[in-house]
């Protein structure tokens with residue numbers, strides 16, 4: 001993985017095509033493309049698949065969520081230590097489909113920092129991006145919730161949310177990488193986002209739900 005180049009993180013969510021053997025095959029395609037074209041591709045996968053995918057794939061694997069807890073009586077919690085033990089490099093935090101309170105977000109980011117897990121804080125707008133930047137996650141991915149899963153990309157529908165998020169976040173901490181997502185489907189969506197200052201893309205349906213994910217990914221990386 002090249003630290004200075006933009007990254008595409010594919011979130012496998014809980015799609016039928018995104019877990020177990022099918023999810024693995026999709027990540028294998030991502031691995032092949034990443035190696036062959038020297039691009040940064042990563043996957044955010046089901047907690048159940050973290051160990052298998054991390055052990056057997058040569059792309060960074062992220063969790064989709066962790067809980068900001070420490071050892072103890074937290075039945076059902078996704079323990080940050082267990083995520084690190086699984087081999088994952090980091091986690092999404094506060095995805096629009098798995099929202100947390102600001103208190104939980106802060107705890108989670110801090111717990112992940114203690115353990116060396118990278119954090120991708122998902123935010124819905126510029127205001128939340130600014131507030132989140134003060135918690136110093138490694139990345140902030142701004143995704144207007146109403147565009148998630150749709151056909152119009154954030155870079156087409158709301159370009160200003162990308163450039164303004166870059167501006168407010170970098171004012172607080174230049175080390176935080178700003179990503180964006182929602183509705184991203186092709187290389188134009190990505191190149192536009194990059195030209196607006198985005199350092200990467202978080203996307204899901206355009207790749208995971210596609211009958212031809214390899215073709216889509218090969219198109220997407222041309223926008224990087």
Ligand code: G3P
Pocket residue numbers: 011095143147148149150181182183184202203204205206
């Ligand atoms: O986590 C990525 C995401 O919420 C965007 O989803 O389907 O619009 O690419 P999608």
